[in-house]
Amino acid sequence: MKIRPHPFQLLICITNKKAVLLLCLFFASFTVFSNDYFEELYQQLNANIDVENFEANFRLIEEWEKDSQFKLLDCYAKGRIYHKIGLSHYLAYQEKKAVYYFKEKVLPLWEGCKTVPTTEKANTVYNLGICYQYLGNNEEAKVYLDEALDIFEKDPQYPAYQLALKYHGIALFYEENSDYFRSQLYLSSAIDLFEKENAVLEQFDALNDAVTLQMDFKDYDQASDYADKAFALAQTHSGEIPFQDLAPVYLNAATIYYEQEKFEASRERAEKALQIMDKEGTPQFHAIGLEILAFLHMEKGQFKAAEELMHRVLYKRKQFYKEDGGLSLMALTHENFAELYLRKGDLYKANEQLKKGFAIAMPGASLDKYETPIIKNFSTIDERALIRLLELKTRIFEKRFEQSGDFIYMQRSLNVQHKIDSVINRGLLSFQFEQSKLDFLNTRFEHYGKGLQNALQLYDITNDQFYLEEAFKFSTKTKASILQQELNRVNALRSTVSNDVLVREQELRQRMNEQQDLLLEASDELRDSLSQTFIKSQNALEAFQVEIEKNEPQYFQERYKFLKAPVVKVLQEELPEDMAMVEFFVAQDTVHAFWIGGEAFLNTAAHLDDQLKGSIARFTEQCRNPELTISTKDSQYIYDKLLKEGVNQLKSVERLCIIPDGVLHTVSFEALNDGQDYLIRRFAFSYAYAPALISKDPEDSYEPSYDYLGFGTTYSDQLNPLLRSKKRFFGKETLSKLTLAGKEVEQAAQIFKGKTFQDQKATLENFYTHAEEARIIHLSLHGLVDVDDPNRSCVIFDDSHQNFLLSPTGLYKMRITADLVLLSACHSASGRIYKGEGVQGMSKAFLLAGAQNVLSSLWNASEASSMEMTQNLLKNIDKGLPFDNALRESKLKYLQQAPPSQQHPYYWANFILLGQVDQALKSESFPVPLLMLVSVVVILIVVFFSRKFLKGFSLSPPGTALLPENKKSSLK
Incomplete structure (x- = not known):
């Protein structure tokens, strides 16, 4: 069930037009003009806005532009007049005309205008971003909103309270665009600033939006924690937070309990919300409370009572729809009506409600013969709402199959599942950054499971292998799709753009990664400012990537090659x-x-x-x-x-x-x-x-400088305090010294005559300098895993240097072409597990950097057993065995020689091989066993032919005598 389509919007300028009006009027009062003519015009505009007589302002500007006195106004005064006209168009829901005035009238006037305050110009830029948001052009919206925010942040005189409002608004913008990562950062900053400014009501509202954000993540435990903080704030500031403002928090709490199947607690919270809210002043919230109760009746099979409540919801939503848009809310109402009728078994009514929902969610879209939207080149007001509507359509088809037994309905259901996949793919491609993609896909994974089950059901019915392959496609499409997209992006960038563009992209990415590393280690006092610096560096990289896509058509084509499931x-x-x-x-x-x-x-x-x-x-x-x-x-x-x-x-x-x-x-x-x-x-x-x-196309042939490159160190006594200072672990955790690390890499280097860096030479700088030049990279080092934040995972180089932590972000700037990377580090195969996408940690980071195979560890094992197995592994690789067989042989040899007390899987089963299959080390020389075999065969052939044919023929060069028969036995 989806009770609300987006976060509750309370006095947030980016989503509430009345609040935008108040904010813009605030900015408009910065400067007092002595020009009586200007003051008269300006007051007329404000008076018309106050009574929402926007048409009057449109007529006035046409008259004024013909007036010679208007033409004599200075750049600042004239810009402020045009700003009010743009604002009037915006409030009249004429965003295109508002964009024209903000972009073509105001900003050109203010470009070289020395009297305009910087923050007032930023306010126009900000409003321009809002207009683009409502026009559905989110890329342009991001550019202008981020530009405005950058100006506000740089102005030391800009009120912290107003900056917090901006953070809150932009957080909601990013949430509505499913960019939960950035939404979370901005929302956290807003909550902290509101608290510092003692803005209790605004802090309360932001906490409630944090609740809804976590609900979108489907993290109901975290959502419940934020709800508790909001209730606690209301309790300690009961005189400052109107009692009825608790209603949205109670509604969210009711939704959380419903999702957790705590239905009685859900009912109590919903009824409490209905008791305290102003039913006339907040029809949208009243509708949600009724909706929750309707779903609770559905759970009990009380469909008549549920239907009565849903009709009351529809009545309330129509009121809100007429007053202030509310398209998403209307689509949601029809969606929930369809859910009601589907549970009731009235499939005709359920389908009719879905058609109404589709008409709102995809304005102007055509339906196919099965009354399902045609997805090609679609536009939608809410991607999440569209997916939910399509999911309901699949359930209607499945119900018809249950009633009729005709599997054609299951085929139609499968077809709709493919449409859901198209919607998800389109949403996924709208993000530039990996973390945002992970968060987006993690909340939509369940749809692939349903598609897989539909296909398998059809396979059971028809025994047609086509449907088994369809099921496999749904399964494999969830596997590392983001990793594949990132590899595709990196390869496209390297192969299509100029070196200058590539260098600039790498510089921006490195700056972003450095800021992210600083943020990971920041104290609570510095976290807010560093968060904003990180976001700005991320925005700068994103803007540059968008520019590359516009200016480099070949890169765009290569990057967005459709990733098909393997056949x-x-x-x-x-x-x-x-x-x-x-x-x-x-x-x-x-x-x-x-x-x-x-x-x-x-x-x-x-x-x-x-x-x-x-x-x-x-x-x-x-x-x-x-x-x-x-x-x-x-x-x-x-x-x-x-x-x-x-x-x-x-x-x-x-x-x-x-x-x-x-x-x-x-x-x-x-x-x-x-x-x-x-x-x-x-x-x-x-x-x-x-x-x-498992069988990627190989990189261009290269000749590495080293067959083997090893790093090993014992570490100093200050390692654990250093890691605590960098907030890499807490509590009583400690890392011991690695006494055998140097010996491990030294022995391995002798196998391949490679190069090692030990102890104080095992530096991160040396790794960056040499790692791109090796066939085998061996890191006999400690590692740490952060399952909550994959970017905190790291490999630890020698700690006698200032920079000694290799994080996933540090690898993204590299192009490692190694056939094999050995991570003897602890837990290097561990990390946060995302549905479908897999473990996000160091192993994946090395693969993304270009490594063909990675040997990593699932848990912290014995240093001695690890050393023994890695030595045997490398010896087996040197013999020419494929990597998986080489690892198996090394484990079997360990089990053969280890005493019974050390044959426990802890000592040997931790190492796993990630990467390509049937991979043996690239080498110009023949493997020894093969060379011996070839030699034996050649000798046998020579002996055979010499005995059969040499007696009558001279195979000697001219002038060379044949040996006598009796001397043949002396030949070697």
Whole structure:
């Protein structure tokens, strides 16, 4: 259920036109003119605005422009007159004309006008951004809003209270555009400034908007925390916050409880809100309260009572719609009516309500023969609302299938799921930055699960493999799509633009990354100012990227190449004959697995019940703690549920490439037990983020300076205090010294005759200087993982230098072409898990920087066992084994030689290989075993032919005598 389409908007200038009017009048009063003529004109304009007689102002400006005295007004006075005309058009819902006056009349006049205050010019720029927002041109809106905000922030005389209002407004703008990352930053700054200015009511409103922001994230626990802060503020300042202003917070609390299925608590909060609100003054909030109660009646099957309440909602919304737009609210009303009739079983009425919702959500859009919007080149007032309407349409088709048994309705449902995918893709491409994309996609992941289930249901009905491949497409489209887009962007940038453009982009990105690193380590006192500096650097990079797209058509074309899901047949051809790929998709209550190997393509599924969840949780914990005994029961249960059926159906498979999902990212599959032994005895394992990434096109051929480059250090005694000062960990956590790190890289370097940097030479600077020139990069260093903020994850170089933390942002500026990066660091394969996208941490950052394969660690293991396995791994690679087989052999050798007390998976199952399949180290020399084999074959051929043919023929060069028969035996 979606009870509200966007955050509550209380006195926020960017979304409330009356508040914009008050704000603009505030700016208009900065300067008092002595010019009586100007004052007379200005007062007339304000008087007409006060009574909303905007047409009168439009007539007046036509007359005044013909007046010679008007033409003599100075640049500032004339600009202020035009500003009021632009404001009048804006308040009259004529945004295009408002843009004309702000952009073509006011700003050119004020461009070289020395008397205009800087902040008043910024106010016009700000209003211009607002107009573009309402026109649906969000790219232009961002440019002008950010430009205005930059001016306000630089003016030390600009009131902090007004700046907080701006932050609040822009936060709502970014939320409505699904950019939750920036919305959160601005909203946090607004809340802090309101608190410092003792602006209790505004702080209260901002806290309530923080509630709705977290609800959009579907983080109901965090939303509940913000609601508690708002209630606490109201309690301590009861005289300053009108009692009825608590109504929106109660409504949000009611929504949170509904989503958490705490229906009685939800009813209590909704009824409390209805009791205290002004029903006439706030019809939009009253409608929401009634709507919540309607849904609570639906949960009990009380459809008549729910329908009566929804009609009251519609009546209220029509009032609000007539008074102040409210298109999204009207679309929401029809959406919720459709939900009511669908639950009731009246599919005709449900469909009629959906048609009304589509008409509002996509103005002017055509419907296809199934009364579903045609998505091609669509425009919508609210992408989230459109997705919800389309999702309801799929449920109507599914209900018709249940009633009729005709699977054509399931086909139509699947078609609508593809349309939802198109809407999501379009929304995804509107973002420039990875974090914003992650947040956007994370809240829409569930739609792909429903599409997958539709396709599998059709496969069960028809036994047509086409639908199995459709299900696989829905699964694989969620796998690392953002990583693929980022790789596509980086490659397109490097291959299409001039070096000057590339350097400028890298400079802006480096500046943004530096600001982000400073923000991560900032004290609470500096966080606000650094947040704004970071946002400005991010905005500067985004503006430059938009400029590149406009000026570099080839880059635009290459960057936005449609990322198609890989074709099953192509994957079958690309995979080695002895390898199978298994891609997991974790839905709400099911783990789906798609198996591809040889000519086989099949699907298996396991119910994700409490038993399976419990086994995974216990097994993961046991692997990470050598003091815990591995439960064979849990381990085998996981194998039986997730792997056994697929393994049994595939023949001649010796290697498995795992593409995990959700909680499965924490599982070391080679440590599972098949009832006989660890799976590492049967298979070589590798892992990948997505099927499309297991066989990337290779980079242009290059000749690296080093076959091997190793970094290792023991660290100083000040490491832990330094990390605390940089806020990298808290509490009692500590990192011990790595006594074997230098020995580990030194021995490895001898295998490949490589180069090492040890102790004080193991610096971040040396890494930046040399890492792009190596085939194998080996970091025998500590690492830290921050599951809440992936950008805080890092690899720790020698701490005797000021800069010693390598974060994901630090890698984005590099172009690493290594065949293999070994991260002996702790937890380097861990990080925050995003649905579909996978673990966001250091491993992914190295792949994004260009590394072909990354060996990383799921948990902190023994330094001695890690050293032994990495040495054997590198020796196996030097022999020419593919990386996954090389890793398997090193683990088997460890198990063969280790005492029983150290055969626990903790010591060996932590290392996993991420990247491409069937990868052996690039080398001009033949692997030793192959060279020996070729030599033996050549000798045998020579012997065979010499015995059969040499007797009658001279194969000697002219003038050379043949050896006598009796001397043949002496030939070597």
